[in-house]
Amino acid sequence: xxxxxxxxxxxxxxxxxxxxxxxxxxxxxxxITSFKIQEVxxxxxxxxxxxxxLELRYKLLEANVCEFSSFNEFGEELDELGNxxxxxxxxxxxxxxxxxxxKEPYFLLEIRHYLLLKExxxxxxxxxxxxxxxxxxxxxxxxxxDNQGYILGYLQKKIGYDxxxxxxxDVRSDSPSVxxxxxxxxxxxxxxxxxxxxxxxxxxxxxxxERILEKT
Amino acid sequence: MIFQESLIxxxxxxxxxxxxxxxxxxxxxxxxxxxxxxKARKIPFVSIIVPAYNEEKTLAKTVNSLLRMDYPKEKxxxxxxxxxxxxxxxxxxxxxxxxxxxxxxxxxxxxxxAINLGLKKVRGEFVAVLDADSFVGKDALKSMVGYFEKxxxxxxxxxxxxxKPRGFWQKVQYIEYLFSVFFRKIxxxxxGVYVTPGPLSVYRKSFFLKHGGxxxxxxxxxxEIALRIQxxxxxxxxxxxxxVYTVAPNTFRGLMNQRVRWFTGLxxxxxxxxxxxxxxxxxxxxxxxxxxxxxxxLVLSHLAYYGVLGAINAFNSLYNIYLVNFDxxxxxxxxxxxxxxFNLISPLLVLFIILIASSTFILHLAKKYSxxxxxxxxxxxxxxxxxxxxxxxxxVTTLAHKIFNWRVKW
Numbered sequence: 001x002x003x004x005x006x007x008x009x010x011x012x013x014x015x016x017x018x019x020x021x022x023x024x025x026x027x028x029x030x031x032i033t034s035f036k037i038q039e040v041x042x043x044x045x046x047x048x049x050x051x052x053x054l055e056l057r058y059k060l061l062e063a064n065v066c067e068f069s070s071f072n073e074f075g076e077e078l079d080e081l082g083n084x085x086x087x088x089x090x091x092x093x094x095x096x097x098x099x100x101x102x103k104e105p106y107f108l109l110e111i112r113h114y115l116l117l118k119e120x121x122x123x124x125x126x127x128x129x130x131x132x133x134x135x136x137x138x139x140x141x142x143x144x145x146d147n148q149g150y151i152l153g154y155l156q157k158k159i160g161y162d163x164x165x166x167x168x169x170d171v172r173s174d175s176p177s178v179x180x181x182x183x184x185x186x187x188x189x190x191x192x193x194x195x196x197x198x199x200x201x202x203x204x205x206x207x208x209x210e211r212i213l214e215k216t
Numbered sequence: 217m218i219f220q221e222s223l224i225x226x227x228x229x230x231x232x233x234x235x236x237x238x239x240x241x242x243x244x245x246x247x248x249x250x251x252x253x254x255k256a257r258k259i260p261f262v263s264i265i266v267p268a269y270n271e272e273k274t275l276a277k278t279v280n281s282l283l284r285m286d287y288p289k290e291k292x293x294x295x296x297x298x299x300x301x302x303x304x305x306x307x308x309x310x311x312x313x314x315x316x317x318x319x320x321x322x323x324x325x326x327x328x329x330a331i332n333l334g335l336k337k338v339r340g341e342f343v344a345v346l347d348a349d350s351f352v353g354k355d356a357l358k359s360m361v362g363y364f365e366k367x368x369x370x371x372x373x374x375x376x377x378x379x380k381p382r383g384f385w386q387k388v389q390y391i392e393y394l395f396s397v398f399f400r401k402i403x404x405x406x407x408g409v410y411v412t413p414g415p416l417s418v419y420r421k422s423f424f425l426k427h428g429g430x431x432x433x434x435x436x437x438x439x440e441i442a443l444r445i446q447x448x449x450x451x452x453x454x455x456x457x458x459x460v461y462t463v464a465p466n467t468f469r470g471l472m473n474q475r476v477r478w479f480t481g482l483x484x485x486x487x488x489x490x491x492x493x494x495x496x497x498x499x500x501x502x503x504x505x506x507x508x509x510x511x512x513x514l515v516l517s518h519l520a521y522y523g524v525l526g527a528i529n530a531f532n533s534l535y536n537i538y539l540v541n542f543d544x545x546x547x548x549x550x551x552x553x554x555x556x557x558f559n560l561i562s563p564l565l566v567l568f569i570i571l572i573a574s575s576t577f578i579l580h581l582a583k584k585y586s587x588x589x590x591x592x593x594x595x596x597x598x599x600x601x602x603x604x605x606x607x608x609x610x611x612v613t614t615l616a617h618k619i620f621n622w623r624v625k626w
Contacts, residue, residue: 010242083559
């Protein structure tokens with residue numbers, strides 16, 4: 001045979017080296033995700049403390065709460081946190097236990113914030129709008145959720161945190177509090193929204209939601 | 217949004233690219249000592265054939281570059297074959313007759329037939345073919361002839377560069393050609409060169425006498441002859457110091473025509489020479505050709521798959537924007553609010569960085585060993601951003617030509 005011998009040795013070395021680089025790349029990526037989850041956990045913890053402090057201030061001021069209350073406190077931070085969790089969820093497996101462990105406390109924070117604002121709204125008779133949005137990330141369960149979420153996100157930005165707050169809840173959550181919230185508002189399908197305690201089932205266009213907001 | 221399962225496909229591509237890249241780098245470093253071109257003990261007589269069809273613009277410059285080469289005049293013969301041009305190609309060729317250039321004219325019959333006519337006229341033991349739109353560096357021929365001291369070597373290829381890259385298309389090709397410089401040299405170490413490019417490849421004439429001239433019906437005759445040399449178990453070498461500059465297409469359309477021709481030629485010839493995909497042909501049959509085919513298939517399938525996913529996403533984004541009545545002010549400010557380092561850093565990004573770092577390293581090696589001084593940073597960024605799509609577009613068009621039986625233009 002006049003040809004040089006085929007160097008299978010190089011092929012094996014290349015395979016091992018590629019596997020090593022590839023897996024260290026994956027490992028590094030994994031580390032980054034862990035770091036992000038940790039970071040979000042930290043932000044979550046901070047927000048929890050701030051919210052507890054806010055709750056205390058509401059309690060202490062009781063009678064004068066309407067003079068004190070600025071409705072937009074922490075609403076934006078809460079959304080920022082939600083976006084970060086959504087980002088991790090997108091690059092990761094949705095059903096991963098670590099992602100779920102981020103979402104559950106987030107929903108609880110949302111509910112606490114919501115209850116606080118609801119109480120203040122009732123006491124002060126303000127026209128601040130509170131919107132609960134029930135969705136599912138399972139595309140088979142909810143085809144319109146991506147679009148509905150986009151519209152609501154848009155509305156939140158357009159109207160601003162000093163006039164409206166949208167809270168999102170994944171109906172697949174096992175959290176008893178989320179389940180209770182669902183039951184109170186009689187949510188049987190996704191997407192659904194509850195605007196100031198009134199429930200609207202099914203997909204709503206931007207115009208429909210704006211009309212509802214005007215009415216209330 | 218790209219979901220986890222869909223990433224597995226991407227990971228396969230990344231792994232394959234890494235694997236192939238490392239394999240070729242290993243071969244590269246193993247043979248570092250073989251980069252110097254062997255010196256010819258006796259300078260051989262070389263005949264240069266310049267096939268030309270409607271090349272009045274560049275022919276004079278091409279012939280002048282040959283006359284300026286650092287090679288003994290008495291050992292050099294230049295033959296221009298005008299392949300039935302409709303312009304002044306023949307007159308220009310004849311104007312060099314005082315300086316030892318012979319010109320011939322024939323009916324138009326394709327590049328292969330023009331070279332074959334030249335082959336009948338040559339006196340040398342070695343024959344170089346140079347496209348009439350290319351210019352040679354001073355040392356080109358001198359660097360190449362030494363390889364023929366080894367009797368099994370039937371052809372030697374040079375380092376090809378894009379001549380004075382201007383505009384987007386030539387700049388992208390400049391990078392593409394630099395990568396080829398690296399791979400052609402490595403393939404030569406593995407006896408796996410499968411194309412002897414039209415811009416200055418040198419052949420041993422006895423091969424043509426024994427195994428016939430250029431295939432006149434072939435649209436990529438330079439690929440066919442290389443595969444034929446390989447199929448007869450001869451060697452093709454490469455001189456990284458032999459620089460040849462070629463005028464690359466500078467329009468989308470011109471480049472598309474060229475690539476459709478190349479790729480049609482590649483698929484046809486690889487099919488005709490499918491016997492080369494065998495252990496009998498050493499590294500060429502086991503790695504080089506299969507890796508080339510798999511790479512093309514991987515690029516195409518990745519682009520198709522992620523192209524469809526991307527299109528679905530783009531459509532959905534557009535639909536979302538429609539749902540909020542194209543209120544761009546809010547949409548744009550929201551988009552930028554969402555852009556943060558936190559959101560950008562991801563496992564995917566790490567793999568992308570690894571890939572880009574490896575290709576930058578390979579480009580660096582190609583530049584270093586071929587003595588390239590051009591600042592290519594900007595071109596490289598453009599290349600990275602667009603080449604995958606352009607490459608796939610060429611292939612899709614080529615396949616369309618195959619399926620609908622369209623005529624492939626020259």
